[in-house]
Amino acid sequence: AQSVTQLDSQVPVFEEAPVELRCNYSSSVSVYLFWYVQYPNQGLQLLLKYLSGSTLVKGINGFEAEFNKSQTSFHLRKPSVHISDTAEYFCAVSEGAAGNKLTFGGGTRVLVKP
Amino acid sequence: DSGVTQTPKHLITATGQRVTLRCSPRSGDLSVYWYQQSLDQGLQFLIHYYNGEERAKGNILERFSAQQFPDLHSELNLSSLELGDSALYFCASSAYRGSTEAFFGQGTRLTVV
Numbered sequence: 031a032q033s034v035t036q037l038d039s040q041v042p043v044f045e046e047a048p049v050e051l052r053c054n055y056s057s058s059v060s061v062y063l064f065w066y067v068q069y070p071n072q073g074l075q076l077l078l079k080y081l082s083g084s085t086l087v088k089g090i091n092g093f094e095a096e097f098n099k100s101q102t103s104f105h106l107r108k109p110s111v112h113i114s115d116t117a118e119y120f121c122a123v124s125e126g127a128a129g130n131k132l133t134f135g136g137g138t139r140v141l142v143k144p
Numbered sequence: 145d146s147g148v149t150q151t152p153k154h155l156i157t158a159t160g161q162r163v164t165l166r167c168s169p170r171s172g173d174l175s176v177y178w179y180q181q182s183l184d185q186g187l188q189f190l191i192h193y194y195n196g197e198e199r200a201k202g203n204i205l206e207r208f209s210a211q212q213f214p215d216l217h218s219e220l221n222l223s224s225l226e227l228g229d230s231a232l233y234f235c236a237s238s239a240y241r242g243s244t245e246a247f248f249g250q251g252t253r254l255t256v257v
Contacts, residue, residue, distance in 0.1 A: 066248075073146060073234060074248040120187060131177060131200055132246065134187035 032057040032125050036135035043111055044143050051106040051138045053121030063104040064122040064132065065095055074120065080104060091115070116142045147171065148249035150235050156255045162223040165252045169216055169237030175199075176218040177238075177246060178210055182231035193218055225256045 037052040055061060062081050066074040078089025085097040095106045104121060118139045122132040147170035157163055169176050178190040180203075189202035193212035204210075207225075212218040222229060232253050236246040 073148075073250040074236075075146070076245055076247075079245065131189040131192055131202060132179075133189065134179075136186050 032061065032123050032133045034121050034123050034133055034135035036119075036121055036138050038138050039136065040139045040141070042141045042143060045113055046110050048107065048109050049111050049115075049140060051119050051121075051140070053104045053106065053135055055102050055104065055121070055123045057102075057123060057125055059125050061123045061125055063095075063097060064124070065089065065093070065104075065106050066120045066122060066134075068118045068120065068137075070117070077106070077119075111140070111142050113142050113144060115140060146247040146249060148235060148237050148247050150233075150249035150252050152252060153250065154253050154255075156257060157225060159225055159227060159256055161225050161256075162221065163225065163254065165220040165222070165233055165235075165254070167218045167220070167235030167237075167249060169218070169235070170239075170247055173237035173239050173247075174216065175238045175246075176212055176216070177236040178204075178218070178220050179234040179236065180231045181234060181251070182228075185231075187234075190220070222254070227256050230254055230256045 033056050035054045043049045064079045065077040078087045080087045080097045088094045093108050118137045121135040124130040149168040151166045174195045176193045181187045190204040191210045192200040196212050207223050210220045232251045234251045236248045238246045
């Protein structure tokens, strides 16, 4: 069975500083990887996804993530955060087909300070 | 706006009661997924319907059931509610089983008192 671990439950960061959110997964089959963002009192919005091809994936709002198969990781980065990036971020994986159910990590709460 | 509509947005009910949560997927989407987000369990997959048929089940309690109707909207029925069922319930939809992206609604916050 697949599982997803987000190593940091909370990440405080100053405005305009870089941020990295770590995600590791385990699966016995090919996986498709996603990062979602949840703003307060909102649903989940897709930031980016890795399906195949280039291991560096660029998403919305200046975020990018790198798929590392040997380390089973899919870390999310942004070179310079804004106050508006304050939110909870979820790493997710689906097995076998990208349209299959998602298994989520526990989430990382990012708090951007001025 | 993801195009996925969930009603109601908030629901407060007593233990032992039964509630129905409704989800209207994006126009034309055939797949509907239900997820539960709680403080202790995080985001968990409950059930997946595709074009009216159940396709996959996750950690869904026997007290919970779902269905997808011919117009593709879906309902999640929760019965004999317990305090621990208090959570945010999300619905997501995608165009077809092989689709690469699921679109999430804003959720229904259920509070059981």
